[in-house]
Structure formats: C-alpha cells, structure tokens
Amino acid sequence: MTHDVLIAGAGPVGLFLACELRLAGASVLVLEQAEEPGSPLKRLPFGLRGLSAPTLEAFHRRGLLDEVAALQGGRSGAPAPHWAGQARRPGGHFAGIQFLQDDVDPSTWPYRLPSPAGVSLAVDMEGLETVLALRAAALGVEIQRGFTVEAVEPSDDGVVVRAGDATFHGGWLVGCDGGRSTVRKVCGFDFIGTDPEFTGYSVEVELADPEALPPGRHYTPTGMFTYARPGTIAMTDFDGGAFHRTQPATLEHVQAVLRRVSGVDVVVTGLRQATTWTDRAFQATAYRKGRVLLAGDAAHIHSPLGGQGLNLGLGDAMNLGWKLAATIRGDAPGGLLDSYFAERSPAGAQILDWSRAQVALMRPSPSSRALEAVIRDLIATRDGATYFAERVWGVSLRYGLGDDHPLVGRSAPDFELTDGTRLGVLLRSGRGLLLDFEAQTSLQDLSDGWIGRINYVAGEARNRLGLSAVLVRPDGVVAWAGEGGLDPDAFAAAASQWFGDGAARRR
Structure with a gap:
C-alpha cells in the first residue's frame, strides 16, 4: 500500500x-x-x-x-x-533569570x-x-x-x-x-x-540528607544546578559535552558531578532516573x-x-x-x-x-x-x-509575507463575533478563513472562487481592531488584512498566493 x-x-x-x-x-x-x-x-x-x-x-x-x-x-x-x-x-526565564507576569x-x-x-x-x-x-x-x-x-x-x-x-x-x-x-x-x-560547551544532567536521586542542597537554581564557579526536593536535580558541567552519550550515568558519577558543581559534599544513596544533554546547536x-x-x-x-x-x-x-x-x-x-x-x-x-x-x-x-x-x-x-x-512566549513571531500591514504574517487575533463564536473555532476545519466583518457582497463573490479552500464567514466582532475583513491561512497566520474600502485586487492576490488560482466566480 x-x-x-x-x-x-x-x-x-x-x-x-x-x-x-x-x-x-x-x-x-x-x-x-x-x-x-x-x-x-x-x-x-x-x-x-x-x-x-x-x-x-x-x-x-x-x-x-x-x-x-x-x-x-x-x-x-x-x-x-x-x-x-x-x-x-514568574512568567518565564532567561538562563534561569525570571521575569514576572505582573x-x-x-x-x-x-x-x-x-x-x-x-x-x-x-x-x-x-x-x-x-x-x-x-x-x-x-x-x-x-x-x-x-x-x-x-x-x-x-x-x-x-x-x-x-x-x-x-x-x-x-x-x-x-x-x-x-x-x-x-x-x-x-x-x-x-x-x-556550534559544538557543545557542557554536559547537562536531569536526574532523580535519593540523598542521604535532602536538606543539604538549597532549593532553586544556583550558579557556581564550576557550573549550575537546580534542585527541587526531595531529589529532582538538573545541572550543567562545563566539560565541552565530553560525557554525553559516552557511558552510563552511574550513581557514583552523578554524585561526583553534583559535588563538583554544587560545592557541597552531598551523598547520593539512590539513582532512580538519569539523562544527559548538551548545548550543541x-x-x-x-x-x-x-x-x-x-x-x-x-x-x-x-x-x-x-x-x-x-x-x-x-x-x-x-x-x-x-x-x-x-x-x-x-x-x-x-x-x-x-x-x-x-x-x-x-x-x-x-x-x-x-x-x-x-x-x-x-x-x-x-x-x-x-x-x-x-x-x-x-x-x-x-x-x-x-x-x-x-x-x-513566542508572541513576537512574524513571517515576512511581503505585505506592509502590521498584522500580515502574524498569528491572527482570536476575534470574537457578537454571537460568541471565536476565530480559533472557525479554523478547526483546517481550511483558510475569510472573516468579513461588514458582510460585503462583493467580497463574498470574490471568495467563491476558492470554495473548498477558503471558508467565508460574515459577522460583526466585539473588537475588530479597525479591520473590515481578514484572510487567515489554515495555520492561523494572517495572509491579508482589509481596512476601509475593499481592494479586490489585493484580496485576490493574497488568496492566489496561498490557495492557488481561484475558479470562475459562481455569482
């Protein structure tokens, strides 16, 4: 088959x-x-x-x-x-340095x-x-x-x-x-x-004294470790990635690396899970x-x-x-x-x-x-x-699609129509979407050329961000944004660019 x-x-x-x-x-x-x-x-x-x-x-x-x-x-x-x-x-971090959502x-x-x-x-x-x-x-x-x-x-x-x-x-x-x-x-x-600078470890261990290590993320003169009690540890050992995938991470090895990176003479009494990784990019x-x-x-x-x-x-x-x-x-x-x-x-x-x-x-x-x-x-x-x-958070992602409108190439806003329908729900078919906030007959006529590839939906939105209509690709990226009067050539060019040639209009 x-x-x-x-x-x-x-x-x-x-x-x-x-x-x-x-x-x-x-x-x-x-x-x-x-x-x-x-x-x-x-x-x-x-x-x-x-x-x-x-x-x-x-x-x-x-x-x-x-x-x-x-x-x-x-x-x-x-x-x-x-x-x-x-x-x-916190809303996230950069190399362990947190930024706060507020x-x-x-x-x-x-x-x-x-x-x-x-x-x-x-x-x-x-x-x-x-x-x-x-x-x-x-x-x-x-x-x-x-x-x-x-x-x-x-x-x-x-x-x-x-x-x-x-x-x-x-x-x-x-x-x-x-x-x-x-x-x-x-x-x-x-x-x-670029080749790696360190071997990273993610381990789950048993410690003789779970209180010996301070919780949280810590930078040290030899690396970095993050400890979450009772025994979940991540650490980086700046060895040029030498250990990664060369031999099993034994209890003895994990203990030696943990002591070197943390600067604390901890005793590892059990090793439940261990994996290694590097910063190879x-x-x-x-x-x-x-x-x-x-x-x-x-x-x-x-x-x-x-x-x-x-x-x-x-x-x-x-x-x-x-x-x-x-x-x-x-x-x-x-x-x-x-x-x-x-x-x-x-x-x-x-x-x-x-x-x-x-x-x-x-x-x-x-x-x-x-x-x-x-x-x-x-x-x-x-x-x-x-x-x-x-x-x-990835909110700055924008593809260069050749249109100067600041929304084109970005993830489409989750417009909410007055009946409560959201743009996200309208995209579940996996097809493109033409969302017409002003129910323009001429725009619907144009969209008929891409029936089966672009779904046409007309409806007022609670906040349309000053737009009259928006064309969205199946992946949720804005392909065209209309403001003010309809420019049929601009819409047709965007539709053709992403959905192929339109068929003869049915109206």
Missing part, C-alpha cells in the same frame, strides 16, 4: 503533523522505532515542557486545547515549581486579543503524546511501532523506506525522528552549527530534498534551556501540514512548499541563537556573572520583562 505521506517518528511533532495532514485529506503512515509509547524519562518532573502562545493557539484552532490544558502541572506527585508560594508568579506590558502587542489559548502552559510530555496519538487515531492516521527507518530511496514520484525486513511506500517522507535523525543522515542533509541548511522533508529536532537541535524546542517543532508541523497536503491535492500555488523552509528556518535560527545567548550567561566565569547582573537589572524593568516575555 502506498500512503500519501510517511512520517518517521511518533513524538509530538510527528503526531501533530500527521493530524494536520489527515485533517486536510492526506493518507498518513507514522513509523516509530519504540515498541511502546512513553518513556520513564518523560515522567521525570523535568519532563514537563512549557507550551508557548503559538503552540497553544494551534491547539485551540484544532480543538485540542481543553485536552492539553488538562495536562497542566504534569503527573501526580511532581515537586512544586520554583515559583510556588511566591506572591507574584511586569509584562501586553499593551505593546496591539494585535493580540484575549483568547482561551493564553501565552504559556506547563504540560507533561508523556501526556501530550497520548493526547496527540488519540487525535491521530481518531482522524484515521496509521501508526506502526517497532520499525526503525534504516534506508530511504527517494525518486521523482515517491519514496521507499526500509525498516528491517519491512518496506513502505509513500509519496512523501517527513523525518520527525529527533536530533540524531536517520532520515536526515541517510538523505544527505547538511547540518551545521545545529540546524539543517535545507528542510527539503525532493520528496523528503525534515521537521522538529531532525531539522534543528539546541539545548533545552527555556524549553522552546518542542514549541519550535510543533510550529514546524502546523506550518508544513496544510502546505504539503495542498501540494498532494494538486491545488497548491507555485512555491507554496518552498515557503515552509523560508518561514521556519529563520524561526529556528532565532531560537538557536536564543539558546546560545543563555549558555554565554551560564558560563562559570567572572565576565558571565557580571553579564548576569546586567540582565537581572534589565529583566526586572517593565520594558525588559516585556521584551523577554514576547521572546519566550
């Missing part, structure tokens, strides 16, 4: 991409090397991930937000977050409206995968586990994937198989970047080679500082899904699939640099500690907190 798309990897990115493709009518097979879903490491408290505004908006626009929000706080028994008990709740000035983002999506949410990774796997199955996505991609044979009209003794045929292949992506390697994608120079594409960590890797990697990958999936599906259907305009790399590569490069900047602040050197003091002063100001919030 030949599927429209084969996806390597059943992590959150692969599963969400599969959902997007299936919603748009493509047949999808996901191949996952793990025999069973889930991982003990994903159940660690450090397995919690912060979802940013673009991710939460994407889930809102696909009807997944309530299920994902139910995962808030992670698994039962996880230690309280570092901000627990504080009078003012200090953020949202008035600097005039094109954002109140939305159920919010701007941040901590969820359990294993739970998120479960939610996405259930949605994928409900949509008819086929998931086969226990298959490790070993060879890829692309051609002009399809891709053959070999996994052990099995062979799979697809029109397209998307590698969502992680930072050590087999798809990326066997297909010859160039992967460039690499990115593919192309996200597509013929009928093979990359998404998520397969396309870009960086340290987990700030927890933005998952959001970056889910953003890839939301951006790619509708474009690849339109290409498969044959109604995609020229260059649509190429816009995936054009839009997402700069977003990835920005996150990699954001990660590198945090590493520079974490180095165990007097200059880094001096720089840290400067950043602390800045982040404590209203302008500073707002700047860091818009970067960490």
Whole structure:
C-alpha cells in the first residue's frame, strides 16, 4: 500500500503533523522505532515542557486545547515549581533569570486579543503524546511501532523506506525522528552549527540528607544546578559535552558531578532516573530534498534551556501540514512548499541563537556573572520583562509575507463575533478563513472562487481592531488584512498566493 505521506517518528511533532495532514485529506503512515509509547524519562518532573502562545493557539484552532490544558502541572506527585508560594508568579526565564507576569506590558502587542489559548502552559510530555496519538487515531492516521527507518530511496514520484525486513511506500517522507535523525543522515542533509560547551544532567536521586542542597537554581564557579526536593536535580558541567552519550550515568558519577558543581559534599544513596544533554546547536541548511522533508529536532537541535524546542517543532508541523497536503491535492500555488523552509528556518535560527545567548550567561566565569547582573537589572524593568516575555512566549513571531500591514504574517487575533463564536473555532476545519466583518457582497463573490479552500464567514466582532475583513491561512497566520474600502485586487492576490488560482466566480 502506498500512503500519501510517511512520517518517521511518533513524538509530538510527528503526531501533530500527521493530524494536520489527515485533517486536510492526506493518507498518513507514522513509523516509530519504540515498541511502546512513553518513556520513564518523560515522567521525570523535568519532563514537563512549557507550551508557548503559538503552540497553544494551534491547539485551540484544532480543538485540542481543553485536552492539553488538562495536562497542566504534569503527573501526580511532581515537586512544586520554583515559583510556588511566591506572591507574584514568574512568567518565564532567561538562563534561569525570571521575569514576572505582573511586569509584562501586553499593551505593546496591539494585535493580540484575549483568547482561551493564553501565552504559556506547563504540560507533561508523556501526556501530550497520548493526547496527540488519540487525535491521530481518531482522524484515521496509521501508526506502526517497532520499525526503525534504516534506508530511504527517494525518486521523482515517491519514496521507499526500509525498516528491517519491512518496506513502505509513500509519496512523501517527513523525518520527525529527533536530533540524531536517520532520515536526515541517510538523505544527505547538511547540518551545521556550534559544538557543545557542557554536559547537562536531569536526574532523580535519593540523598542521604535532602536538606543539604538549597532549593532553586544556583550558579557556581564550576557550573549550575537546580534542585527541587526531595531529589529532582538538573545541572550543567562545563566539560565541552565530553560525557554525553559516552557511558552510563552511574550513581557514583552523578554524585561526583553534583559535588563538583554544587560545592557541597552531598551523598547520593539512590539513582532512580538519569539523562544527559548538551548545548550543541545545529540546524539543517535545507528542510527539503525532493520528496523528503525534515521537521522538529531532525531539522534543528539546541539545548533545552527555556524549553522552546518542542514549541519550535510543533510550529514546524502546523506550518508544513496544510502546505504539503495542498501540494498532494494538486491545488497548491507555485512555491507554496518552498515557503515552509523560508518561514521556519529563520524561526529556528532565532531560537538557536536564543539558546546560545543563555549558555554565554551560564558560563562559570567572572565576565558571565557580571553579564548576569546586567540582565537581572534589565529583566526586572517593565520594558525588559516585556521584551523577554514576547521572546519566550513566542508572541513576537512574524513571517515576512511581503505585505506592509502590521498584522500580515502574524498569528491572527482570536476575534470574537457578537454571537460568541471565536476565530480559533472557525479554523478547526483546517481550511483558510475569510472573516468579513461588514458582510460585503462583493467580497463574498470574490471568495467563491476558492470554495473548498477558503471558508467565508460574515459577522460583526466585539473588537475588530479597525479591520473590515481578514484572510487567515489554515495555520492561523494572517495572509491579508482589509481596512476601509475593499481592494479586490489585493484580496485576490493574497488568496492566489496561498490557495492557488481561484475558479470562475459562481455569482
């Protein structure tokens, strides 16, 4: 059997991409090397991930937000977050330096409206995968586990994937198989970047004296550690990444590193879980080679500082899904699939640099500690907190779509119509949306040329931000914003750019 798309990897990115493709009518097979879903490491408290505004908006626009929000706080028994008990709740951090939600000035983002999506949410990774796997199955996505991609044979009209003794045929292949992506390697994608400065550890231990370490995050002359009682610890050892993936992290090794980094002669009496990571920051120079594409960590890797990697990958999936599906259907305009790399590569490069900047602040050197003091002063100001919030929460993301209107290229505001319907709900079909606040007959006539690709909805909004109409792509990005009198040529040009040529008008 030949599927429209084969996806390597059943992590959150692969599963969400599969959902997007299936919603748009493509047949999808996901191949996952793990025999069973889930991982003990994903159940660690450090397995919690912060979802940013673009991710939460994407889930809102696909009807997944309530299920994902139910995962808030992670698994039962996880230690309280570092901000627990504080009078003012932190909104995020940069290299461990927190900014406070009360200090953020949202008035600097005039094109954002109140939305159920919010701007941040901590969820359990294993739970998120479960939610996405259930949605994928409900949509008819086929998931086969226990298959490790070993060879890829692309051609002009399809891709053959070999996994052990099995062979799979697809029109397209998307590698969502992680930072050590087999798809990326066997297909010859160039992967460039900067080598690691440290080995990071996320461990769950038993300590002879749980009170020996102070809770919270601490920078030391030899590294950094974060301690959440009774025994959850993250630490960085500036060894150039020498230990990562070279040998198992034994109790004795973890104790030695913890003593060196913390400066405290702690005694580790038990090691429950341990994983290592580094700040290696690499990115593919192309996200597509013929009928093979990359998404998520397969396309870009960086340290987990700030927890933005998952959001970056889910953003890839939301951006790619509708474009690849339109290409498969044959109604995609020229260059649509190429816009995936054009839009997402700069977003990835920005996150990699954001990660590198945090590493520079974490180095165990007097200059880094001096720089840290400067950043602390800045982040404590209203302008500073707002700047860091818009970067960490992802609200500053904007694609360059060639239109000067300040809303074009940004995530669409969650307009609420007077009947209570929200824009996010109107996007759940996975099609584009033309929201006409003035019920202009001429605009509806024009939109008829894209029936089946663009849904037309007319209705007054409680706050339309001075617009008369707005055209939104399936991924929730504004493609055209109309103000004042209708410019039919501008609308038609935007519709054609993203949805292909319009058919003859029916009216």
